[in-house]
Amino acid sequence: MTAIFEMGIVGIRSGIADGDFTAKEVAETFIARVSAAKPLNAFLVETPEHALAAAEATDKAKAAGEDLGKMAGVPIGMKDLFCTKGVETTAASGILKGFVPQYESTVSANLFKAGAGMLGKLNLDQFAMGSSNETSAFGNVISPWRRNDGGNADLTPGGSSGGSATVVSGRIAPAATGTDTGGSIRQPAAFTGITGFKPTYGRCSRWGTIAFASSLDQAGPMAHDVRDCAIMLGSMAGFDAKDSTSLDLPVPDWEAALNSNLAGKKIGIPKEYRVENMPADIDALWQKGIEMLKDAGATIVDVSLPHTKYALPAYYIIAPAEASSNLSRYDGVRYGLRDLPDGAGLQDMYAATREAGFGDEVKRRIMIGTYVLSAGYYDAYYTQAQKVRTLIAQDFDKAWNSCDLLLTPTAPSAAFGLGEKMDDPLAMYLNDVFTVPSSLAGLPAMSVPAGLDGKGLPLGLQIIGKALDEQSVFNAGLAIEERAGFVAKPEQWW
């Protein structure tokens, strides 16, 4: 039998159902894995008691012959952007150090209702702003992966859901929650050889999730494979009256409808995603992906998304604009950090608190956002960016006239070394070049691991679907997963 810690959601669920092991054994296994993984700095808070309590509830329910939830007995990692009742939640920012919510985010509550337990709160880029997990106020997360060049360079797991990517790929948790604003689920999934899914905007409630950019933020699963993602997303999603942008639609049973036969499906290959200086490994992988989808019965068509090159600049106006406003509430008045110098007035307190509490990247984005919304610049930046956003959405709408799904690389490179891009914010922002357009359009998209580069690091392929058509995205992901035979795992060195 496969070791428990190697298992994903499906394996754990059936093992418990078949009586191979108890939920408690599962929880204890992963709690031990969490304890042993401290060098990776993936957890900000460990909550073994929560995982154990959920496991005991599952074991009890099973003994009583009750129906088990879809995530029953699965201990997961929780990105620390989700507010968890009674458990410190900081968004990896100093400004929220010590903040303990008295409420449970809708997504985490949904998962707990489905029987999941929580191993702890996962490190991330501060306020989900970053692509390498290096902007956390509590230290960067280290990827379990290492290059096969004999060096021991620490690599980034990607970001912002870096902690989530590290624990799933390192078999420290069977699955984890992520959030994706411009690629924060998909890019780290690609960097660490796991599967990550961003659903249609509005599928998952944002209530209780610390906001970065409200019109883009979406929660999603990060797991071993497509089926696990389908199960987990089914437990996270659903209408929530407390979020006005939540979709008032039933949640389909994606897991039940999984089908990797793509006969009749047309897959679009957007020519604008062939960017300059793209590593040959990634280009080759993309070609392999095309062949895999053909093999699954799909037809390949060339499509054009002409406004793609404006997506990144538009994103880096819209997201900071919303963030600059969303982060105004961290003012030292009601919760979190307060820095009150002697004799300071209100304005001094704001300045000192926010100076001490926010990291550089957060400050940078607040400044950018404040600037683009300022009188005299608003039309040139914010209004213009919104127009671009509309054009990008129209690009996709037109593409759907000739295809059902799009296939692209997830990121323009494999994982890079920690510290390699921190001095160059623009190079860092380029990580999101393939993931941002679908975020701007609110479309479902996922990253599936499809191969390794020359240095033995994982590479991912991205599938983008029509709004609300998560099923087709899952199915195409499954087709690739079945054909790619991606079994590489990081060696445990920690």
Added chain:
Amino acid sequence: MTESTYRIQGGTGEWEVVIGLEVHAQITSESKLFSGASTEFGAEPNTQVSLVDAAMPGMLPTLNGECVRQAVRTGLAINAQINKYSRFDRKNYFYADLPQGYQISQLYHPIVGEGVIQISLDEKDPDAHGKAIGVERIHIEQDAGKLMHDQHPTMSYVDLNRCGVALMEIVSKPDMTSPKEAAAYVRKLRSILRYVGSCDGNMEQGSMRADVNVSVRKPGGELGTRTETKNVNSMRFIQAVIEYEAQRQVDLIEDGGTVVQETRLFDPDRNETRSMRSKEDAHDYRYFPDPDLLPLELEDDFIFDCKASLPELPDEKRARYKNVLGLSAYNAAVLTAEHETALWFEQLLDISDEPEKIASTAANWVTSELFGALNRLGVGIENSPVSPAQAAELLGLVADGTISGKIAKQVFEIMLESGDGAKKIVEEKGLVQESDTGAIEKVIAEVMAANEDKVAQYRDGKDKLFGFFVGQTMKAMQGKANPQVVNELLRKTLG
């Protein structure tokens, strides 16, 4: 209208004042604009604060439909355009009473567009001196919390109870040209809001307050630079602000200075306005559409239902009182100014099958007797100790001749004190008017017998003595004789 010639006399001649008002009216609703917290006034600090109001991390606003309904009804009541598409914007600024760091408002796409409010400076005959004041727009927004500076020697405290309460901002056009017009506008607006039920109009509790925009110009000239005096919370203060600002601006210009566009504050103790911040220091609010909220789209059915739910409004009601009930212009105006008064009056009329017949008498009684009593007691009509049904009973006794108008006043006083009904009082105190000619003739015969000398004098031509006989007869009958009958019989008997 005569007051349209309101002028400031300056050294260089006459100046005209131009006034625009932004009235903030708290929407009557159980819960706040974007949260479920209660809006009740006067609770202990920070006891009516939801997680959303306190802007806890991850909290999201959800729109209270009742507030939308009230804003639409208000717009319809001033014949304004209802915008089927509107949306919410964030107005960003830092202050301790604003937990989110932004106020959710509607800058770019307000829910209500242009409308009109008819005002009048002549209470006695509003139609003769009316003026139409344009309303530019009405939008919905959140109120802020309240800072308390007297709780601690070095710190300020924050009360978030009011934070997130729904306001309508009703923006007038710069159509007013005198303090009295501004006051008449606010009075009329308040009346309409109270008719509609969208705001209680309570200025002392801050449910209604105004930002007063004032500029001056030579009559008919180009508009001058305006100042905006914030948060003025009484009708009297609004007029005081305009008078002070207009004079200040005229003095400034005539002394060679220029008016600066700025925000000012009114100091009621000194009866003056003071500069708060100039245009240069003005906040850059960085308005942008709130991404947490979807655009607000209204269906025709919803607007139709809002319209159908409106009561008869003051102008329509006043016209009906005049034209259908036949009331004087003054009575019609006074009885319709406050919704409660009109409702009370109409309940009184409801007693009769033919309200037109008793309307004038009832109107006179309400505006003189009832208002007089309520004034003395210092209570509003909604707390009147005498109910409309009780008043109808009283007026009925006068109408059918049971009691005289004079006795009715006496009965009304007893009603106010005891709470008893008019019939009961009249019966118990034996105040029924005597109209039986036989009984009155008998008393007259007695009076004449006792005053034979005076009878003779009268018959010799001393007409003035008639009053003496009336008085004696009434006295003998303890004031209960029907005075008309007494008069008739005396004339007949005395010859």
